[in-house]
Amino acid sequence: MTALQKKSGTFLAHSNALPKRLPKRRGNGKVGHVNRRDFLKTSMAGSASAWAISATATATTDSTLQPLPHLPSSEWDEATISQLRSALLTGRLTAAAITRHYLRRIRDLDQRGPKLNSVIELNPDAAPLAQALDRERKARGPRGPLHGIPVLIKDNIATHDKMMTTAGSLALAGSIPPADAFLVRRLRAAGAVILGKTNLSEWANFRSTHSTSAWSGRGGLTFNPYALDRNPSGSSSGSGAAVSANLCAVAVGTETDGSITSPASYNGLVGIKPTLGLVSRSGIIPIAHSQDTAGPMARTVVDAAILLGCMAGPDADDPATAAAAGKMAPDYTAFLDVAALRGARIGVARKYFGILPAVDKLMEEAIAAMKSHGALISDPADLPSHGKFGDGEDEVLLSEFKEDLNKYLTWLGPSAPVRSLAEIIDFNERNKAREMPWFGQELFLKAQAKGPLTEPSYLKALAGNHRLARDEGIDAVMDRLQLDAIIAPTTGPAQRTDLLWGDRDTGGCTTPAAIAGYPHITVPMGLVDGLPVGLSFFGRAWSEPKLLGLAFAYERMAQGRQPPRFLASLPG
Numbered sequence: 325m326t327a328l329q330k331k332s333g334t335f336l337a338h339s340n341a342l343p344k345r346l347p348k349r350r351g352n353g354k355v356g357h358v359n360r361r362d363f364l365k366t367s368m369a370g371s372a373s374a375w376a377i378s379a380t381a382t383a384t385t386d387s388t389l390q391p392l393p394h395l396p397s398s399e400w401d402e403a404t405i406s407q408l409r410s411a412l413l414t415g416r417l418t419a420a421a422i423t424r425h426y427l428r429r430i431r432d433l434d435q436r437g438p439k440l441n442s443v444i445e446l447n448p449d450a451a452p453l454a455q456a457l458d459r460e461r462k463a464r465g466p467r468g469p470l471h472g473i474p475v476l477i478k479d480n481i482a483t484h485d486k487m488m489t490t491a492g493s494l495a496l497a498g499s500i501p502p503a504d505a506f507l508v509r510r511l512r513a514a515g516a517v518i519l520g521k522t523n524l525s526e527w528a529n530f531r532s533t534h535s536t537s538a539w540s541g542r543g544g545l546t547f548n549p550y551a552l553d554r555n556p557s558g559s560s561s562g563s564g565a566a567v568s569a570n571l572c573a574v575a576v577g578t579e580t581d582g583s584i585t586s587p588a589s590y591n592g593l594v595g596i597k598p599t600l601g602l603v604s605r606s607g608i609i610p611i612a613h614s615q616d617t618a619g620p621m622a623r624t625v626v627d628a629a630i631l632l633g634c635m636a637g638p639d640a641d642d643p644a645t646a647a648a649a650g651k652m653a654p655d656y657t658a659f660l661d662v663a664a665l666r667g668a669r670i671g672v673a674r675k676y677f678g679i680l681p682a683v684d685k686l687m688e689e690a691i692a693a694m695k696s697h698g699a700l701i702s703d704p705a706d707l708p709s710h711g712k713f714g715d716g717e718d719e720v721l722l723s724e725f726k727e728d729l730n731k732y733l734t735w736l737g738p739s740a741p742v743r744s745l746a747e748i749i750d751f752n753e754r755n756k757a758r759e760m761p762w763f764g765q766e767l768f769l770k771a772q773a774k775g776p777l778t779e780p781s782y783l784k785a786l787a788g789n790h791r792l793a794r795d796e797g798i799d800a801v802m803d804r805l806q807l808d809a810i811i812a813p814t815t816g817p818a819q820r821t822d823l824l825w826g827d828r829d830t831g832g833c834t835t836p837a838a839i840a841g842y843p844h845i846t847v848p849m850g851l852v853d854g855l856p857v858g859l860s861f862f863g864r865a866w867s868e869p870k871l872l873g874l875a876f877a878y879e880r881m882a883q884g885r886q887p888p889r890f891l892a893s894l895p896g
Contacts, residue, residue, distance in 0.1 A: 400425060401570050402887060405473055405627045408573060412461070412472050419461070419472025422573075423454035423517055426474045430520075430571050438552060438890045442565040444479050444543040445487050446520040454517045469630055469655075471515030476566050476575040479521040479543070480528055481505045481618065482607035491609045492526035492540025494759055495742050495751040502737055505607025506639040507576065507618055514634040519572055522562030528583060529559040530611045530725060532763040534826040537561060541759040545821065548590060549888035550855055554818035555827070557590040559583040563621045564591035568888055574622045574631045580611045580721065582815070582834035584619045585846045589814035589832075589858030592848045592885050594628045594875070596620050597834075599865050600841030601644035602652060603635045609732055612724035613644070614786060615838055623885060625847065625876040629656035632868070651866040662880050664873035666698030668808045671705025671801060676812035679831040682852040683813050690811070690849055690859055693881055702805045707836055709792040709800075716792070717839055719785035725771040745772055762823045793840035802864060809867070809874050814846040814858035837862040845875045848884035854894055856886070 400408075400422075411417035427450065434440045447453075457472045466472075477483070480491040482501035490496035504512070511518065526540035537558030538546040546561045548554040549569040556565040560577030564587030567575045577584040579597045588595025596619045603618045610616050620631035633656045639645045653659070672691060677684050695701055726745050733740050742748050749768050752759045774782075798810065816830030837844035842865050846858035859878065861871045879885075 398425065398429075402623060403570075403573070404624055405470070405573055405630050408473055409469075409471075412466075419454040419457045419517060420451065422472060423450055423474050423519065426519060426572055427451070429569075430566075433549075433569055433890075434566070434571055438547065438549070440547050440549055440552075440565050440569055440571075441544055442522055442546045442556075442562040442569070442571065443476065443520050444490075444492065444523040444540070444562060447518050448486050450474070450517055450519050457515060457517065466515055468514030468634065470511065470634055473516055473573045474519040475511060475516040475631075476519050476522050476563060476572040477508065477511075478524055478560055478563050478575070478577050478618075479540075480524060480578060480609035481508060481521075481576060482609075483508055483518060483521075485518070487521055489521070489609070490542050491528060492524050492542045493748070494541045494755060495748045497542060497741065499736060499741055500739070501607065502735070503607065506604035506637070506641065507635045508607070510635055510637050511576075516634070522560070522566055522575060524561055524563075525558030525583075528578060528580065528609070528611055530580075530721070530767055531765050532826075533766045534763045536762060536821060536823050536826050538565075538821070539762065539823065541755075545823075547821075548818050548855075549890055550592070550818065551891045551894040553820050553893040554855065555590070555821040557587040557815075557818065558827075560587045560621065564588055564593060564595075567621050567623060568592055569890075570623075570887075574620060574627050576618055576631070576635070577621045578608060578616065578618045579834075579838065580615045581717070581838035582832060584621060585834050585844055585858070585860065586815050586832060588621055588846050589848075590818045590856065592856035592888065593846075593858075594620075594622050594625050594848070594879070595846045595858075596628050596632055596868070596872075597837065597844040598632065598636070598868060599648070599651075599843045601642075601647045602843075602866075602868065603632075604637065604639035604642040604645050606639055606641040607735075610725070610728035612721045613728050614720060614724060614789075615841065616728075617841075625845075625872065625879045626657060626660060628845075629660060629872050629876075632656050648866070653869065656868065656872055659869035659873045660876040661873045662877050663698075664877040665694050665881075667700065668698075668874055669700045669702065669806055670694060670874070671805055671807040671810045672701060672703040673706055673710075673810050673812040673833060674704035675706045675710045676831065676833040679813055679816040680852060683816055683857055686850045686852070686857060687811075687813055687859070690878070690882065694878065697877065697881060702807060705801050705805055705807060705810060707797045707801050707810075709796040709836075712796075713789070713792055713835060713839065716785040716789045717835065719781060720789055722767065722771045723774045723777060723779065723782040723785075725767075726774055727777055763826060789839045793836045794842075797836050798840055798842055798862065799864060807863070808870055809861045809863045812860050812862075813849075814860040817852045817855035817857055833860050833862070841865065843868050843871055845871050847875045847879050847882075848886075849882065850884045851886055854889075854891065856884075859884075 523543035538561035812833035815832035
């Protein structure tokens with residue numbers, strides 16, 4: 325999600341007059357390796373079905389508070405990477421058995437039962453890959469920390485296999501990138517089983533000012549596993565819902581502004597938006613190079629730290645990773661310390677309070693608990709630039725989007741279904757019934773009208789953003805109060821999905837760290853009326869070790885994650 329959508333509503337309030345805005349950045353069709361023409365034919369019927377389900381979810385007034393019947397359960401629900409690795413080491417489980425377990429759970433919960441619709445495409449080679457990893461373990465031992473662990477990745481991250489990479493758009497149906505994204509190569513090298521691709525807010529929620537998170541033309545609508553009438557947030561909607569519902573061990577999301585941390589909060593997860601450059605962006609369908617990054621989504625801080633270590637690494641194709649030289653850690657679990665809060669100086673960004681009294685209550689309880697564990701609290705510790713960003717983020721994202729997307733489409737080569745943003749705009753116009761039944765492409769049109777990145781308006785906005793987010797923002801308050809981290813509520817609880825009016829603004833603290841390119845970690849804080857809310861830790865560039873230690877200590881103390889119950893709906 326981005327500022328443009330926040331204003332306009334990747335979280336929109338109901339109104340008779342729709343406000344101007346840009347969405348949060350970063351369906352049910354489970355499809356195999358098919359050609360683009362066949363896929364487009366079948367997706368028309370599939371998408372129509374998904375839209376019908378979506379409309380029902382939007383209009384529902386039922387308040388069924390009982391879990392849906394016949395939900396499958398397993399002793400491996402909520403299993404951590406460490407638990408799975410232990411079972412693999414002792415021979416109690418094999419990678420093939422773990423993969424079969426998650427594939428069955430996807431069948432039972434994602435494709436049937438509650439029909440979360442979080443997985444847009446399964447990897448037809450997942451089972452053979454798992455079997456090969458079992459043979460490799462037996463012959464040579466594990467190749468890395470994720471050997472045999474199933475991972476789902478967002479459908480804007482390139483894989484060179486039998487799966488498509490489409491950002492949820494029918495315009496890229498059939499697109500098989502020429503190579504894996506760098507982070508995917510890192511995951512494979514660590515031994516991960518790439519289980520499939522997750523649905524997302526189409527184009528990482530950067531198409532319309534009135535979009536609905538978790539919907540894509542290709543994939544339809546993803547549902548929140550805590551209550552099916554609630555939105556899982558975006559744009560990493562499918563990754564968030566899938567991890568929360570135990571459809572995989574961990575997943576990868578991407579964020580430009582809030583697209584990892586917001587769905588992590590909505591789905592009761594740990595989410596990490598790393599410092600810009602810690603994880604390579606090459607091979608990821610972009611929004612804007614000055615803010616884009618991929619990051620882990622997991623049920624525990626330990627799992628998120630393991631995944632981050634496997635994803636991070638220098639990449640010659642992404643110049644931003646050069647800045648991370650000497651700052652990357654091969655194993656981020658080394659920084660996890662249950663006593664990390666003792667003596668830590670933590671600032672409270674109180675101007676982000678006021679979302680709901682119940683969220684504020686959880687924050688006050690968290691602050692009191694941190695104090696009781698030895699943290700030194702500075703309250704308030706508000707950013708001097710709070711509320712001063714204006715339209716600067718919008719200007720930067722719109723300007724960078726056209727250039728960055730056109731570069732990605734060029735990288736796809738001659739087999740690319742479309743070659744430019746202009747061609748995508750034309751495709752959407754010609755396929756309105758499937759691509760634009762609920763909202764349009766206002767952001768695409770604005771981006772197409774932007775000039776080159778030498779334009780003074782862009783350069784001024786970029787410099788101003790960095791000054792406000794860094795020098796007069798996070799760095800300023802941390803220098804003045806000598807802080808180790810800043811905390812705030814990540815966002816409010818999940819709102820009802822509304823395809824007619826779009827997203828509603830539930831507040832949140834994602835923008836400063838997103839614009840600065842600084843790290844941001846969210847951890848489950850508790851439930852508000854049965855829906856999860858997260859506590860955010862953010863700080864200076866490359867402070868992942870410090871933030872992870874604090875997040876881990878808080879998680880162990882608070883035990884805020886509660887698994888979803890797949891309720892049909894909630895009142896209110």
